[in-house]
Each structure stands twice: as C-alpha cells, then as structure tokens.
Amino acid sequence: MTAPAPPAAGRSGRTQVAIVGGGPAGLMLGQLLHLAGIDSIVLERSTREHVIGRVRAGVLEQGTVDLMHAAGVGAHLARDGMPHRGIYLAFGGMRHHIDFASLTGGRGITIYGQNAVVHDLIEARLAAARPLLFGVRDVELHDVRGLAPRVTWHDADGARGEVRCDFVAGCDGFHGVCRPSIPVDAGTVYERAYPFAWLGILADAAPSADELVYSLHERGFALFSMRSASVTRLYLQVPPGEDVNAWGDERIWQELHRRLDTSDGWRPNEGPVSQKGVTAMRSFMFEPMRYGRLFLAGDAAHIVPPTGAKGLNLAMADVKRLAAAIVEFYATGRGAALDEYSPRALRRAWRAQRFSWWMTSTLHVAEDATPFDRRRQIADLEYLVSSEAAMKSLAENYVGISLD
Ligand code: FAD
Ligand code: DHB
Numbered sequence: 001m002t003a004p005a006p007p008a009a010g011r012s013g014r015t016q017v018a019i020v021g022g023g024p025a026g027l028m029l030g031q032l033l034h035l036a037g038i039d040s041i042v043l044e045r046s047t048r049e050h051v052i053g054r055v056r057a058g059v060l061e062q063g064t065v066d067l068m069h070a071a072g073v074g075a076h077l078a079r080d081g082m083p084h085r086g087i088y089l090a091f092g093g094m095r096h097h098i099d100f101a102s103l104t105g106g107r108g109i110t111i112y113g114q115n116a117v118v119h120d121l122i123e124a125r126l127a128a129a130r131p132l133l134f135g136v137r138d139v140e141l142h143d144v145r146g147l148a149p150r151v152t153w154h155d156a157d158g159a160r161g162e163v164r165c166d167f168v169a170g171c172d173g174f175h176g177v178c179r180p181s182i183p184v185d186a187g188t189v190y191e192r193a194y195p196f197a198w199l200g201i202l203a204d205a206a207p208s209a210d211e212l213v214y215s216l217h218e219r220g221f222a223l224f225s226m227r228s229a230s231v232t233r234l235y236l237q238v239p240p241g242e243d244v245n246a247w248g249d250e251r252i253w254q255e256l257h258r259r260l261d262t263s264d265g266w267r268p269n270e271g272p273v274s275q276k277g278v279t280a281m282r283s284f285m286f287e288p289m290r291y292g293r294l295f296l297a298g299d300a301a302h303i304v305p306p307t308g309a310k311g312l313n314l315a316m317a318d319v320k321r322l323a324a325a326i327v328e329f330y331a332t333g334r335g336a337a338l339d340e341y342s343p344r345a346l347r348r349a350w351r352a353q354r355f356s357w358w359m360t361s362t363l364h365v366a367e368d369a370t371p372f373d374r375r376r377q378i379a380d381l382e383y384l385v386s387s388e389a390a391m392k393s394l395a396e397n398y399v400g401i402s403l404d
Helices: 024-035 048-053 062-070 075-080 114-127 250-262 311-330 338-363 369-388 388-399
Strands: 013-016 017-020 040-043 060-061 082-084 085-093 094-099 108-110 137-142 150-154 160-164 167-170 188-202 213-217 220-228 231-239 273-287 295-296
Touching: 017 024, 024 040, 024 108, 024 114, 024 311, 040 220, 048 114, 060 062, 060 311, 062 108, 062 311, 075 114, 082 114, 082 388, 094 369, 108 220, 167 311, 188 220, 188 338, 213 250, 213 338, 213 369, 220 250, 231 250, 250 273, 273 338, 311 338, 338 369, 338 388, 369 388
Parallel strands: 013 160, 017 040, 017 167, 085 213, 167 295
Antiparallel strands: 060 108, 082 108, 085 094, 137 150, 150 160, 188 231, 188 273, 213 220, 220 231
16 A cells, blocks of 8 residues: 655644654654555654653563564664673672573573664654654544544644544553543553652663672662663662652762672672663553554553563564554454454563562562561572572563563
C-alpha cells in the first residue's frame, strides 16, 4: 500500500498512524512502520535536546538489540554497546557472579544508554523524512472508538494542527494524555507504590568492574553500572520524594562506598558527577492496552520498578508486536493480530512486573523491615548464589523471556 503524503506541522492532513510521544516506543514504532511503507506522524511534547538528554535506562535485552538492528538503527549500538555476560550480586561484603551466558545457553545483555537509542532513532526518522514534531502542546484524541480517529494539537509556534488517521498509538509515557483519554470504566488499573526511590548519578570515571553490581547493604540498595569506558552510572536507594539537593557529591561517594565496596578490595572509581536525579519507584498496569483504534505501548500502559531493567525492553517488545499487527492489517485487511496485541503484550508485561517486584523486594531495605525480614532477605540471596536452579531463574528473566 502506498503511503499518503505526510501532513505539514500546524496544518490539517491525513496519515495512517498518529503516534503520540517521541520516546523509545514512539520513535521505534515510527521506524518499523516506515520500513513497511506505512506513514505516521510522531507528536512529541518536549524539545529534541530534552528527549535526547534524558538519562534513563542502560540495559538492553538481546531482543531489543536484535530489534535495533532489524530496524536499521544498530550501527552505533554495534560500535559502542558493551556486551555483558552476567552481573554481580553483592551482600555481606562479598560479590557473587551470576554468569548468564552459561546459565541461558549463551545469552547476555548489552549496556547502551537510552539517550543513545533515542538519538539513533531520531536520526533515522529525519533521514526517512517522515514527520516528527517536537514541542507540541495540548494533544487531544478524538473519535478513537470509530473508524476515523483524529488527533489535534498546537505546535511549538502556537499554530493548531490536526491529523486524521486509521490508528492512534499512545506512546506518551506514564504522564501522557492517551491513557487518561480512555473512559475510567473502560479499563482497570493495578498499582503498587514502593517506599523507596533511586538517586542516580553519572560520573566521569572509568568503570572499575566489567559488569553491573547489584548490592544489598543494611543501609539500603546500591547499583554500579556504566555507560562507556570512561563513564560510570551509579544508583542509591533513598526515601521517596528525596530532595536531590540534599545530596552533595561528597555525601554520595561516601554512601556509595559504604554500600558497594566489597572485602575483595573492589570499589567504584570516583570522578566528577555530570548528572544527578531522583526517580520514584512504582508498579502500574493498565488493562486492556487498547480502546477502539487507540493502542497503548510502553510506559503509557505499564511501569515497572527499575531494579530488573525491564521498562525500556518492554516498551520495545510492545511496539515490535504493535507494528507487526498494523502491518498485517494493511496487508490483509484483517484485524486478528491487532485483537491479539493487548492480551499478548500484557502477558509479557506481567511477567516482567513479577520479576521487577521480586528484584526490588529482594534487594531493597524497607524502613519498617523487621530483623526477620532482613534475615530472610539474606537467606534468599544465599540460596540464589548457591543454587543453579535459582541462578537460572534469575538469569532467564534478566536476559529477557521470549513470549512470542
Ligand atoms: P517515555 O520514555 O516516557 O517516552 C514518552 C514520550 O512521550 C516522552 O518523550 C514524553 O515527552 C512524551 N509525551 C508525554 N506526554 C506527551 C503529550 N501529552 N504529548 C506528546 N508527547 C508526550 N528500562 C530498562 O529497560 N532498562 C533499564 O536499565 C532501565 N533503567 C531505568 C533507570 C531509570 C532511572 C529510569 C527513570 C527508568 C529506567 N528504565 C529502564 C525504564 C525506561 O526508561 C522506560 O520504561 C522507557 O523510557 C519507556 O519508554 P516509552 O517510550 O514508553 O516512554
Ligand atoms: C541501569 C538501570 C537499571 O534500572 C538497572 O537495573 C541496571 C542498570 C543503568 O541505568 O545502567
């Protein structure tokens, strides 16, 4: 099917798929549709600089890496991505290696920043010359229950835009407009708040370990990660709503060393802190991920706590499935794959939700934890690092389950 002419910013037009949100989910969906000759418009609230500069995820499952390559945006990832074959779990002052590769028949993960993923996808979108509008405001969805949905907005200069389309993809994250456009009685929310947040930093320091270190310490969780041969990424469990300004660099390094340094002499290298931020932790699921011709994908439909490194990977798995269903619709006129989209995506998301909840509860210290809870956590971790069955379970979930 030939793609209709794209609408110009601030004018009326028609497209096949209107994508709200230019994060990883929206941009990847646009790219996959483009490769299939299907036209779309991507409407993004923030500026290009803000979208690319946002420091978030860093762990890509093999399925996400494969999708980047299949989408023709894998060149930088192949050059700069850091393949890892496992992780370390640290507790009681000791580090224990979990070797994913040997536990899962050779599978692993790749470290590559979400901002690099977004950068690569934006470059591809610009090269494809399909519309991508930054700085849009007041996005509204209309008639998504019918066969002729419309999306309206104001562009960065205040001009009103409107596009008619066949489908709307809600890829606008947790705080977007698409999910709230669905009537409350048309969906169900499942939610859990955690009594923790993460303080994350980027430091100009060479990573002092070859793989990530997840640490449970009596003062709380800490995580050692990286972005390149010269940049270390580190996280500390802090109370929810913590003021980032309460954490000067000296305090951060002192707390990181307390929670991460192990008795074999390993410790993270220090360096100038280039970025600092606090992230809330929640589990959230919205069912179903479809309302008429509106399809939700990624954080717009589900949020997992970051401990299992699943959010970005889930968003990518959603849009891979959604793109295939839309392609099938245009090729055959049948909506069977579109009907399957929500139940299948939810099955995967619940599996990731369970794993992320388990990683979070096993590795964080709740303020009201009893001595019993603490001892049970240690027993859990001791079992984990001594049982091949338990390590396999962690490994297969961490590298990414295949649920196709
Ligand atoms: P988003 O990235 O939120 O993108 C949505 C886009 O929509 C944004 O650009 C937003 O500006 C735009 N938007 C919002 N509202 C509107 C509107 N009204 N109109 C137009 N546009 C709008 N995941 C992993 O897999 N691995 C990890 O290691 C990992 N670590 C993380 C660490 C941290 C500190 C955090 C915060 C998250 C982490 N995640 C991780 C989760 C991951 O970052 C998210 O799951 C991912 O960003 C989801 O992508 P998305 O495209 O669905 O949503
Ligand atoms: C990173 C983030 C995570 O949530 C995680 O579990 C591991 C690594 C990171 O940003 O590098």
